[in-house]
Structure formats: C-alpha cells, structure tokens
Amino acid sequence: MRHLLLITGLVVAAAAAPTLASARTACDQRAHDRKVTGTVLGAVGGALIGNAVADGKGAIIGGVGGAVVGNQLARTKCDTGRTYSRASNRATARNSNYRQASAECRMVSRPYYDDRGRVSYHQTRVCGQ
Known part of the structure; x- marks a missing residue:
C-alpha cells in the first residue's frame, strides 16, 4: 500500500510541475487541467x-499504463480560430455590377461575446444597409 501511495504522489507531483512555469489562455488552461x-x-x-x-510490480505497470490511457482520453483542443457572423446583403453580392455595389459597403464596429462572455468590438464589413 505504501508503494501505491508513493507512486500516486510521484505522478501527481510530475503532472503538477509544468503548471508552475507556464502562462496559458483560459481554454488552454482548462484543456491542461483536464489532461492532468x-x-x-x-x-x-x-x-x-x-x-x-x-x-509486486503490477501496481507500477498498471499505474503507468493507466496514466497514459487517462492522459490520451482527456485530451481536448482549443479552437484558436475566431468565427464572427458578418451581416451582408447577399442579393447585392450576386449583382452582376458588383463594383458599383461594393461602393455602398462600409466598416462598422459591432459587439461580439468571447468565450468568457465578455463583450468585445470588432470591425465588420456591412454592405447595402
């Protein structure tokens, strides 16, 4: 039983050590916490x-194998690409005289919510409004 507690303590210490020296985004931190x-x-x-x-050595082999399997099952990816909805007039875009229609387009600042629920403003191209 002492060996099991020792192995568990070593695994926890090894998994927690990299968290002390790294700066991450919120999504990266959640993904890392899931892996740990x-x-x-x-x-x-x-x-x-x-x-x-x-x-005997069954606990050690099982612990190492379980750690590898648990790490792989808990992996997640953060979506680094941002997707924002952009208002546009599709009828204007399909117009054969597109150059003339593009003169009606302008850039406006619109609010969007990020993954933490905070409002941020981004420039969006708006045509025909």
Whole structure:
C-alpha cells in the first residue's frame, strides 16, 4: 500500500510541475487541467487494478499504463480560430455590377461575446444597409 501511495504522489507531483512555469489562455488552461486530471485518475485506477491482478510490480505497470490511457482520453483542443457572423446583403453580392455595389459597403464596429462572455468590438464589413 505504501508503494501505491508513493507512486500516486510521484505522478501527481510530475503532472503538477509544468503548471508552475507556464502562462496559458483560459481554454488552454482548462484543456491542461483536464489532461492532468485524466492522467492522475488513470494512474490511480491503473495502479489499483494492477495491484489487484498481480502482486509486486503490477501496481507500477498498471499505474503507468493507466496514466497514459487517462492522459490520451482527456485530451481536448482549443479552437484558436475566431468565427464572427458578418451581416451582408447577399442579393447585392450576386449583382452582376458588383463594383458599383461594393461602393455602398462600409466598416462598422459591432459587439461580439468571447468565450468568457465578455463583450468585445470588432470591425465588420456591412454592405447595402
């Protein structure tokens, strides 16, 4: 049982060490937290199963295998591309005399909500309004 606690402590310490020296966005931080949680839970679960199946080194092998599986299952990606809806007059864009219609376009500042729910303003091209 002491070995299991030692292994669990080492896995937690190894997983938490990189968080002390890195700056991340909110999405990157949540993704990293999920990976750390998955790694720790996988290591603990694998060590328990490995110890139940085989005495001795079964907990170590199960802990390492569980950590790898837990890390891979908890991976997520942050969407780095931003998508904003842009108001446009599609009938104007389909007009055969597009150059004349584009003279009616202008840039306006419109509010959008980011992933944290904060309002930010971005320039949007508006045509025919």
